[in-house]
Amino acid sequence: xxxxxxxxxxxxxxxxxxxxxxxxxxxxxxxxxxxxxxxxxxxxxxxxxxxxxxxxxxxxxxxxxxxxxxxxxxxxxxxxxxxxxxxxxxxxxxxxxxxxxxxxxxxxxxxxxxxxxxxxxxxxxxxxxxxxxxxxxxxxxxxxxxxxxxxxxxxxxxxxxxxxxx
Amino acid sequence: xxxxxxxxxxxxxxxxxxxxxxxxxxxxxxxxxxxxxxxxxxxxxxxxxxxxxxxxxxxxxxxxxxxxxxxxxxxxxxxxxxxxxxxxxxxxxxxxxxxxxxxxxxxxxxxxxxxxxxxxxxxxxxxxxxxxxxxxxxxxxxxxxxxxxxxxxxxxxxxxxxxxxxxxxxxxxxxxxxxxxxxxxxxxxxxxxxxxxxxxxxxxxxxxxxxxxxxxxxxxxxxxxxxxxxxxxxxxxxxxxxxxxxxxxxxxxxxxxxxxxxxxxxxxxxxxxxxxxxxxxxxxxxxxxxxxxxxxxxxxxxxxxxxxxxxxxxxxxxxxxxxxxxxxxxxxxxx
Numbered sequence: 352x353x354x355x356x357x358x359x360x361x362x363x364x365x366x367x368x369x370x371x372x373x374x375x376x377x378x379x380x381x382x383x384x385x386x387x388x389x390x391x392x393x394x395x396x397x398x399x400x401x402x403x404x405x406x407x408x409x410x411x412x413x414x415x416x417x418x419x420x421x422x423x424x425x426x427x428x429x430x431x432x433x434x435x436x437x438x439x440x441x442x443x444x445x446x447x448x449x450x451x452x453x454x455x456x457x458x459x460x461x462x463x464x465x466x467x468x469x470x471x472x473x474x475x476x477x478x479x480x481x482x483x484x485x486x487x488x489x490x491x492x493x494x495x496x497x498x499x500x501x502x503x504x505x506x507x508x509x510x511x512x513x514x515x516x517x
Numbered sequence: 518x519x520x521x522x523x524x525x526x527x528x529x530x531x532x533x534x535x536x537x538x539x540x541x542x543x544x545x546x547x548x549x550x551x552x553x554x555x556x557x558x559x560x561x562x563x564x565x566x567x568x569x570x571x572x573x574x575x576x577x578x579x580x581x582x583x584x585x586x587x588x589x590x591x592x593x594x595x596x597x598x599x600x601x602x603x604x605x606x607x608x609x610x611x612x613x614x615x616x617x618x619x620x621x622x623x624x625x626x627x628x629x630x631x632x633x634x635x636x637x638x639x640x641x642x643x644x645x646x647x648x649x650x651x652x653x654x655x656x657x658x659x660x661x662x663x664x665x666x667x668x669x670x671x672x673x674x675x676x677x678x679x680x681x682x683x684x685x686x687x688x689x690x691x692x693x694x695x696x697x698x699x700x701x702x703x704x705x706x707x708x709x710x711x712x713x714x715x716x717x718x719x720x721x722x723x724x725x726x727x728x729x730x731x732x733x734x735x736x737x738x739x740x741x742x743x744x745x746x747x748x749x750x751x752x753x754x755x756x757x758x759x760x761x762x763x764x765x766x767x768x769x770x771x772x773x774x775x776x777x778x779x780x781x782x783x784x785x786x787x788x789x790x791x792x793x794x795x796x797x798x799x800x801x802x803x804x805x806x807x808x809x810x811x812x813x814x815x816x817x818x819x820x821x822x823x824x825x826x827x828x829x830x831x832x833x834x835x836x837x838x839x840x841x842x843x844x845x846x847x848x849x850x851x852x
Contacts, residue, residue, distance in 0.1 A: 415736070417774060418547040446683075447735045472735035476683040483547045 382498050386411075386489045387477035391444070391467040394454045399442070399467055401493070408439040408517045409489040410509055413469075413480045415446045416456045420502030421484040425462060431509035432464035439513055444469050446483065488512045556630070556676050556688055556728060558622035558851070566618040568847030572826075574610045576841045581803075581832035588836050589650045591798040595709040595754050602798050603650035607838045608642040610714065614669075626678040634669030637698065637716035641665075645706070662705040667716035669698040672724065683735055690726035690745070694718075700752060712756050712790070713800070719752030741781075742766045751791075759788030759801050767808075779810040783826070789834055799837050805830035806843075820849045 381387075386409070390400040412428055414421035425443075432441040443466040445453045450468055457466055469475050478487065486499040496516045499508075558564045577584040592604035614637050620630035641664040646657040674692030681687075698717020704710040712718070726745035733739060743765045751757040767781025782805065789801035810824035826843035833839060 415547075417736075420547065447737055470734070472683045472732060475735065476685075480683050481681060 381479055381487075382495050384495060385493050386487065386495050387474070389474040389477065391469060391474060392450075394445075394450060394457065394466045394468065397465075399465060404440050404442070404489075405493055406491050408491055408513055409487075410439060410441045410512075411444060411478075411487040411489060412442070412504070413444050413446060413475055413478065413483060413485045415448055415483055416452065417448075418483040422460070424484060424502050424504050425460060427505045427509070429462050429464060430506040434506060434510065435513060439509075439517070441465075441509070442467060444474060446475050446480065447472050488516060490516045556620075556690070557626075557628045557678060558620040558630075560622045560625045562622050562851060564618075564620040564849060564851045566620075566847060566849045568616050568618070568845060570612070570614045570616070570843065570845045572612040572614075572840050572843040574612070574838045574840045575608075576828075576831075576839045577836065578831055578833045578839045579836045581830065584836060586836070587650070587652075588838055589647060589652075590835075590837065593712060593756065593792050593797060595756075598755070598793060600792055600795065600797060603647060604645075605647055606644040606652045608644075610642070610664075610838060611640040613638045613640075616669075626681060628676045630674045630676065632672040632674070634671075634698070634716075636666070637669040638666040639664050639714045641714055645704075660705050663710060663714075665699070665702050665710060665714050665716055667699040667702065670717045671695050671697045674724065674726070676726075684732050686728070686730040686732070688726075688728040688730075690724075690728075692724045692726075694720075694722045694724055694747065696721050696752065701754070709754070712754075712758070718749075718758050719754060719756070720750045720758065722750055723748045737771050739769050740767070741769070755793050756797075757791045759790050761785060761787040775814045777812040777814075779808075779812065779824070781808045781810075782806070782829075783808055799833070799835045801834040802837070802839075803830070803832040804828065804839070810845075818851045822847050822849065 386401060388401045390398060393399050410428070410431065412424075414425065416422065428441050428443065431439075435441065441464045443462070443464060445466055446469050448468075453466060453468065457463070467474075472480075478485070482500060484502055484504070486504050487495050488497045488499075490496050497512065577586070577588050579586070588607040589603035590605060590607055592601045594601055615635060617633045617635055618630060619633075620628050622628050643660065643663065644652045644657055645660050645663065646652075646654070648654045648657070651657075672692055672694040674690050676688050676690040679687045679689050696717060696719050698715065698719075700712065700715045700717045700719030702710050702715060724745060724747050726743065728741060728743040730739055730741045743763075745763045747761045749758045749760050762785070764784040764786075765781055767779060769777055769779045771777050785802070785804045787800075787802050790797040805828070806826045807829050808824050808826045810822060812820055812822040814820050823844070823846040826840075826845070828840060828842070831839045
């Protein structure tokens with residue numbers, strides 16, 4: 352018969368081993384691979400999917416109105432949207448805020464590049480968004496070339512990435 | 518006898534495991550999950566949490582039924598050594614605890630935390646010296662002088678985010694509760710007091726925990742489930758508290774940028790204690806509580822919170838006093 356103490360030790364070892372193995376699991380990196388597909392509603396009501404963007408250089412910025420570093424760099428995306436014109440597609444993806452709140456916010460800030468609504472965070476999940484802001488640079492072949500984490504993206508940086516990757 | 522110390526530890530563990538989907542912003546980015554609520558601290562940052570708990574035990578239970586009779590419980594006679602059944606008659610115990618928790622984010626996924634119950638105060642009222650349930654015998658008298666107060670058992674935990682995505686968070690924790698608290702305090706008769714009202718248990722006990730969080734709407738609505746288990750060991754008085762398992766589940770809803778509402782169901786299952794290898798009467802419980810709470814973000818780095826614990830199911834072995842409610846309030850500061 353197994354004693355109570357021995358049973359506890361065995362159970363503890365089993366639990367610790369399980370937790371260790373669980374921690375070893377990891378998903379492959381996104382950069383260098385195909386951009387995950389998505390289909391989201393924009394603030395203006397249009398439905399935008401990743402396939403609509405194929406063949407274009409895409410700047411994908413994940414953001415939220417409560418994220419101070421996000422809103423600080425928002426004007427830079429607006430400037431890049433205007434300067435690059437149809438050569439590239441600058442897209443903002445708002446994380447889990449109401450359509451009304453986002454619409455009011457971008458109207459107030461003079462943002463008119465497409466803002467998509469990731470209402471439940473499903474697309475953010477696919478793009479491995481753990482912090483905001485996060486910006487992805489996607490080449491016309493649909494491959495993610497770079498991920499920029501944290502604020503500080505500028506119009507010049509976006510143009511440089513466009514020149515580098517397209 | 519009530520298992521006060523374990524109950525209080527359970528309240529702490531349950532509430533500490535509760536989680537919120539909140540954001541915390543630095544100069545360059547915002548994390549989607551704030552560490553202080555999920556049990557993780559952001560990398561290179563500290564979270565200091567100071568809390569106060571008040572738990573009032575006046576309700577009587579026999580098994581899982583309400584009970585109008587007398588709550589006559591056993592005494593563990595360490596000096597004997599022996600266990601005296603129906604030795605004293607319980608009336609009321611008021612528990613007040615103050616605790617300091619410090620967490621540090623070693624990496625984005627690994628947090629080390631230390632829980633310091635720096636004040637465990639238990640005011641205890643009973644008739645002492647009964648003889649097998651007869652409290653009219655000579656020498657039996659009411660006393661409220663057998664409460665204890667002191668420093669409790671420190672727990673050191675390591676918590677690891679085994680899965681951390683926008684929608685899912687799985688944290689596994691391992692730790693050790695150290696025998697830092699007093700467990701040999703004397704009662705009014707000069708004997709070692711009841712183990713269950715001591716500030717500490719006198720044993721070094723491994724603890725494991727797991728928390729899963731599903732962010733249905735990130736930063737707005739999340740659901741969680743958690744479990745933890747304490748593997749108790751025997752102390753130097755040959756007393757061993759029963760193993761305790763805590764299973765919790767609940768939801769957190771962000772009312773606005775300042776206020777989060779939490780509703781959770783907390784279950785605690787504790788086995789009987791053992792003394793000299795024998796079961797101790799009146800120990801071992803199953804409690805299920807519903808716990809509403811609110812968290813207020815007072816500033817970027819400071820949050821205030823309060824929870825109320827309301828029993829929905831309580832089962833004791835034999836007869837015992839049980840809490841009729843518990844309340845907790847605290848302050849959390851990250852830097």
